[in-house]
Structure formats: C-alpha cells, structure tokens
Amino acid sequence: MFFFYIYNRSRASHRLWSSAPLCATDTIFALSSGQGKCGVAVVRVSGPASALALRGLTGPDRPPAPRTAALRSIFHPQSKEILDRGLVFWFPGPHSFTGEDSAEFHVHGGPAVVSGVLDALGSLPGLRPAEAGEFTRRAFHAGKLGLTEVEGLGDLIHAETEAQRRQALRQMAGDLAQLYRDWSQRLTQCLAHVEAFIDFGEDDLIEDGVLDQVDNSVAQLQTEITCHLHDGRKGERLRSGVQVVIAGETNAGKSSLLNLLCRRPAAIVSPIAGTTRDVVETCLDIGGFPVLLSDTAGLRETADAVEQEGVRRAREKVEQADLTLVVVDATQLPTDPLQVPVFLGAHLLAVLPHGVGLEESLRHCILVLNKSDLLPVEQVEKTQTFLNKNPGLPPASLLSCHTSHGLENFMTSLQSRLSSLCGDPLAGTPSLTQARHRAHLHECFQALGQYQQYRDVDLALAAEGVRLALTGLGRITGKVGAEEILDIIFRDFCIGK
Ligand SMILES: Nc1nc2c(ncn2[C@@H]2O[C@H](COP(=O)(O)OP(=O)(O)OP(=O)(O)O)[C@@H](O)[C@H]2O)c(=O)[nH]1
Numbered sequence: 001m002f003f004f005y006i007y008n009r010s011r012a013s014h015r016l017w018s019s020a021p022l023c024a025t026d027t028i029f030a031l032s033s034g035q036g037k038c039g040v041a042v043v044r045v046s047g048p049a050s051a052l053a054l055r056g057l058t059g060p061d062r063p064p065a066p067r068t069a070a071l072r073s074i075f076h077p078q079s080k081e082i083l084d085r086g087l088v089f090w091f092p093g094p095h096s097f098t099g100e101d102s103a104e105f106h107v108h109g110g111p112a113v114v115s116g117v118l119d120a121l122g123s124l125p126g127l128r129p130a131e132a133g134e135f136t137r138r139a140f141h142a143g144k145l146g147l148t149e150v151e152g153l154g155d156l157i158h159a160e161t162e163a164q165r166r167q168a169l170r171q172m173a174g175d176l177a178q179l180y181r182d183w184s185q186r187l188t189q190c191l192a193h194v195e196a197f198i199d200f201g202e203d204d205l206i207e208d209g210v211l212d213q214v215d216n217s218v219a220q221l222q223t224e225i226t227c228h229l230h231d232g233r234k235g236e237r238l239r240s241g242v243q244v245v246i247a248g249e250t251n252a253g254k255s256s257l258l259n260l261l262c263r264r265p266a267a268i269v270s271p272i273a274g275t276t277r278d279v280v281e282t283c284l285d286i287g288g289f290p291v292l293l294s295d296t297a298g299l300r301e302t303a304d305a306v307e308q309e310g311v312r313r314a315r316e317k318v319e320q321a322d323l324t325l326v327v328v329d330a331t332q333l334p335t336d337p338l339q340v341p342v343f344l345g346a347h348l349l350a351v352l353p354h355g356v357g358l359e360e361s362l363r364h365c366i367l368v369l370n371k372s373d374l375l376p377v378e379q380v381e382k383t384q385t386f387l388n389k390n391p392g393l394p395p396a397s398l399l400s401c402h403t404s405h406g407l408e409n410f411m412t413s414l415q416s417r418l419s420s421l422c423g424d425p426l427a428g429t430p431s432l433t434q435a436r437h438r439a440h441l442h443e444c445f446q447a448l449g450q451y452q453q454y455r456d457v458d459l460a461l462a463a464e465g466v467r468l469a470l471t472g473l474g475r476i477t478g479k480v481g482a483e484e485i486l487d488i489i490f491r492d493f494c495i496g497k
Pocket residue numbers: 249250251252253254255256257268269270271272273274275276277296297298299370371372373374399400401402403
C-alpha cells in the first residue's frame with residue numbers, strides 16, 4: 001500500500017487538482033451590516049493595507065491587540081475630524097475570515113457616520129470598495145472555505161425560516177463537502193489502482209485482485225450517488241421553498257383559505273363565482289418550512305375568455321405544485337357518510353393533473369372541506385371521524401375559514417406533509433441542495449459507467465472514466481475549474497460579505 005500512497009501524491013493529485021490561489025493585492029472595504037439607520041454598523045477591511053487603515057483612522061499609538069475589541073476615536077485621516085467613537089478589531093492574517101490581514105470598525109449606525117468612515121477609508125492609498133461577495137471569495141481562495149461551504153454561507157444569509165437555517169448552517173459547517181470529499185478520496189484510490197495496473201500489471205509487482213477491488217468500490221459509489229440523487233429533491237425544495245397551490249371549484253373558499261393562512265386580505269373574497277382569475281402568490285413560514293402559497297381561479301367550464309385563461313393558469317400551477325390543497329364546499333357533502341368517498345374522489349379527479357398516477361397525485365394533496373360552520377355540529381363530528389378512518393383518501397380536514405374551527409387539525413396535516421417534502425435538515429446524510437450539484441453528480445455517475453463499460457476492453461479509457469468522475473466531484477467542491485462558477489455563485493452575495 002505504501003506504493004499507492006506515493007503514487008497518490010506524486011501523480012493523481014497533480015493531474016487532477018489545480019486551484020492556485022489568486023493573489024489579491026488590493027485592500028477592500030465595505031459596510032458589512034445592513035443598510036439604513038441602526039444601532040451599530042460594522043465596516044470591514046481586508047488586505048495588506050488593513051494595518052495602515054487602522055492606523056490611519058485611529059492614530060499610530062496603541063494598536064489593538066489581535067482579535068480583541070478596543071474602544072477608539074475614529075477620525076478622517078486627511079481632515080483629522082473625529083467621525084465617531086467605536087470599537088475596532090485587528091485580525092492579522094492568516095487567522096481571519098479571509099485569511100488576509102483584516103480590520104473591523106464597529107461604529108454607530110447612522111448613515112452619516114457610515115458614509116464618513118467609508119469615505120475616510122477610500123481616501124487611503126491602496127484601498128477600494130469591495131465588490132459583492134469579495135470577502136468570501138478571498139476566503140475561498142485562501143482555502144478557508146470550499147465551494148459548498150461558500151454556498152452554505154450564502155444560503156445562511158438568505159435563510160428565512162428555521163429549517164432553511166439548519167440546512168444552510170450544516171452545509172456551511174462542511175457536512176456536504178465532507179460527503180463529496182469522502183467520495184473523491186475513494187475515487188482517487190480507484191484511479192491510483194487502475195493506473196498502477198496499467199503501468200505494472202504485467203510485472204507481478206501488483207497485488208492480486210486490484211481491479212476487482214476497484215469494481216466493488218465503483219459499484220458501491222454508484223449506489224451511494226444514486227441514493228443521494230433520488231432524495232425526492234428534499235434539500236433543493238427546502239432551499240427554494242415548497243410550492244403549495246390552493247385549487248378547487250369556484251366559491252369553495254380558496255381565497256378565504258389563502259387569507260386565513262397569511263393573516264391578511266391578500267386575495268379578493270366575494271360570493272360571486274369566478275372572483276379570482278390571476279394567480280395570487282404569497283411567501284409564508286409554516287412551522288419553519290418556507291412555503292410559496294398560490295391561490296388560483298376556480299376550476300369550471302366558462303365562456304369568459306379571461307376566466308378561461310385563469311383556469312388554464314390554475315391547472316398549470318397544480319401541475320408544477322409540490323402540494324395541492326384541494327378545497328371543497330362542505331355544504332355539498334352527501335349526508336350519508338358512505339357516499340362521501342365517491343363524492344370527494346370526483347372532486348380530486350377534477351382538480352389533480354391527468355397523466356400522473358392517481359396514487360402519486362394523492363400523496364401530494366390535502367383535502368380541505370371548507371364552510372364547516374354551515375353544517376350541523378353532529379355532522380361535522382361524524383364526517384371528521386369517518387374521514388380520519390378512511391385510508392383510501394388523502395388527509396382531509398373539515399375547516400371553517402370564517403370561524404377558524406378545524407384550523408389546528410388542518411395545520412397539523414399541512415406541517416406533516418411539508419416535513420416529509422423537505423426532510424429533516426439535521427438528520428442522516430446531508431441533502432443535495434442545488435441543481436448545480438445535481439448536474440455534476442450526474443456527470444460523475446455517467447463517468448463511472450464509462451469505467452464499467454471499458455474495464456475489460458480498454459483500461460486507459462476505463463481510467464479516463466474514473467478521472468472524469470473525479471472532475472465532476474471536484475467541480476462541486478471547487479477543486480476543479482472554480483473560476484467559471486465563482487462569478488455565478490458570488491453574484492447572489494451582498495457587498496460586505
Ligand atoms: N360560511 C362560510 N362562508 C365562507 C367560508 N369561506 C368562504 N366563505 C364564503 O364563500 C364565498 C366564496 O369565498 P372565496 O374565498 O371568494 O371563494 P373562492 O374559492 O376563492 O372563489 P373563486 O375565486 O370565485 O373561485 C365568500 O362569500 C366567502 O365569504 C366559510 O368558512 N364559511
């Protein structure tokens with residue numbers, strides 16, 4: 001095995017990874033806290049002139065101890081006018097976020113103070129305002145963060161719900177990178193074995209069954225990658241929001257349900273059938289899960305051209321939805337409970353997209369039997385008990401959008417669906433979170449197929465397959481060809497991060 005160890009370092013690693021850090025000579029600065037009036041604003045500086053910036057704005061005496069807050073008067077280096085009194089920090093490289101010498105000014109968050117400090121920094125030689133994501137980009141080049149960690153950090157900044165925060169934090173901490181790194185290491189070993197076999201196979205220098213080991217490793221990796229790819233898009237959905245659509249007949253109370261869930265009159269409600277035509281969308285945090293909730297036009301045959309377009313858009317939304325809330329007017333329920341499943345089945349068929357298997361569609365919907373306030377109390381109870389026991393139907397809740405009766409029960413079913421659609425971001429292997437990762441994993445998977453295809457025919461081509469698979473993984477973590485994707489990734493960052 002010693003032989004392979006040497007090989008790994010001397011050949012495989014050099015051929016595959018080239019991520020030479022770019023030298024950054026400029027010193028950059030930016031407001032890193034939010035815009036607008038606030039208690040404290042943080043202005044960050046990074047680059048070789050950071051010490052100069054600290055001295056320029058706080059004077060040459062008493063430099064702050066590394067990584068320790070020091071209270072200083074902050075003044076303009078040219079006019080010498082005092083701008084504020086605040087805390088300053090000195091982070092000598094490489095022990096800083098960017099790996100470079102860095103400094104921070106924590107000043108009062110008034111716009112005039114902030115612009116005064118930015119102006120003062122800009123007046124110093126070698127300093128310039130940072131571009132969006134430039135601090136993080138420098139951290140990446142210094143090897144402080146891998147690409148998936150950078151993406152996790154970006155997601156953390158944009159996270160709006162608890163579950164999104166958990167997933168982003170886990171990715172930023174490197175859990176996903178660790179998974180891909182583990183696969184990369186195993187593939188590097190496979191490549192070393194195949195190439196050693198090509199070079200020395202005839203010489204008896206190599207242990208028996210080396211290629212069989214590679215076969216097993218490749219097959220095992222294929223299984224793991226397939227499993228990761230077929231996660232039902234849980235991580236991606238959690239990252240971008242679950243598409244939930246409210247659909248059903250006109251006047252069932254769809255817009256009333258939207259307004260109840262978002263606690264404001266977002267959509268017009270009226271007793272006139274066909275009130276909603278456009279899709280009305282709103283973003284919600286439901287139990288920590290991000291939801292993009294859409295209200296749609298009531299589904300019915302109509303001669304009105306505008307309403308027809310509304311119905312077309314409603315159907316399109318249902319087809320794209322992760323979850324459909326099928327709203328039914330409960331006053332139309334048959335009084336005989338035994339007739340209820342047939343009645344509800346007909347409503348489901350009218351709403352759910354054709355072509356997709358019924359069982360599959362049922363898994364992606366919840367029935368909402370609205371206007372329960374108009375039913376006799378005993379019928380409500382009897383029907384709900386009956387529905388709870390009926391396994392052939394999707395979860396069904398009797399609800400009144402007017403009185404909110406039944407809301408708790410409905411929210412429980414909704415949250416349970418959301419959590420199975422997004423998964424638990426803290427449990428098990430980390431989820432795939434981005435389409436970019438998915439595409440590179442597909443490349444990796446296919447390249448492993450190339451290994452299998454040529455293994456007995458042409459070992460050089462088989463080895464090339466393993467090398468391509470490694471490149472695919474390297475693109476995810478940023479070890480390979482990062483520059484071209486960096487621009488895309490950092491575009492979503494804010495200035496100052
Ligand atoms: N009694 C009662 N009336 C309700 C309830 N929910 C909605 N309504 C009434 O039903 C009528 C239709 O409600 P909407 O929310 O506009 O129904 P919709 O499904 O959005 O209708 P379209 O947009 O026309 O398809 C309105 O008069 C509402 O006040 C409820 O829980 N109880």
